[in-house]
Amino acid sequence: MNEVKADGYLPSFWEDDYCQIEIASFENKEYILKTIRQISDLANNSRTDFGFTETFGRGQMPIKTYSKEIRTYYLDKLLTEFEFEKAKSINYDSHKILNCETGSIKAYGFSNFTIFFDTQDEFVKNIWLSISLIVSVRQYDLIQSALYCLGEECEMVLIDWNSLELFDLRDRTQIDKYLNDYWK
Template identity: 25%
Template sequence: MQIKLFELNSLLLNLGLERIEKVYDGYSSFKEICKNTIAYKFDEAEIFVTIENDYIKDLFMTGFRFHENEAIKNKLEEVLYNIGTEFHLILNDWNLAEIIDLTDRKEIKKNLNEELKK
């Protein structure tokens, strides 16, 4: 399945995420702009998207776990669930070596609440 950038963009903006046009990579004092990459942000959670010919090539997420505020966790659950149901995606949590079905709210909640095995 190919996901068009405008479809993901529309979904994430409608869910209240902020779009960030300039994404930088680097370390210490060295920084460079990431070409063909945009990001979306809500609180400390970020979604990074690389684009090729107006289609999503890669999609990475960070900062979706370790939140104590229930309102933030509920919002992040909604974001993940909508991505899952709209685009039929799973989440591969590299830190936990777990796969989360993004169409299953129970799995999403377990991931956000740190209830998956470690």
């Protein structure tokens, strides 16, 4: 069993959060917008007083993040340069501890913002976020700069499937629009 220091950075990840706030290749933009419209239509047509009568399975993106050949060490270096703490472990579904050093899922961030990614060989397979209230200007600036760098260098977008919004990470204004919902 992994030992986790009580004062260490231990991000939490629920199975249902996997790729709910996703960073994906810009080339998927049209597919993402089409999927957002389909989800909105389905939600509007299946809404009841108690929830929804239908669900929507998103499936895989046409251009997988893995095909971008983003190396794990590149993302590690990028995030640590922006002072994101590297997690040694992840609290998975509140009852299992995943080892980031030997497992395929990695996590970097702060107590209120984490970038997760899973790997296959030396490449990044998927990237997703967990975010809550951002309370310092410094942290906001580091998060914004890291996301912008991912957008510029890797041509990535952020999709929040919870709110059905798409943000181009090559545009600081769009990043600000997204992060402002989490700003104190």
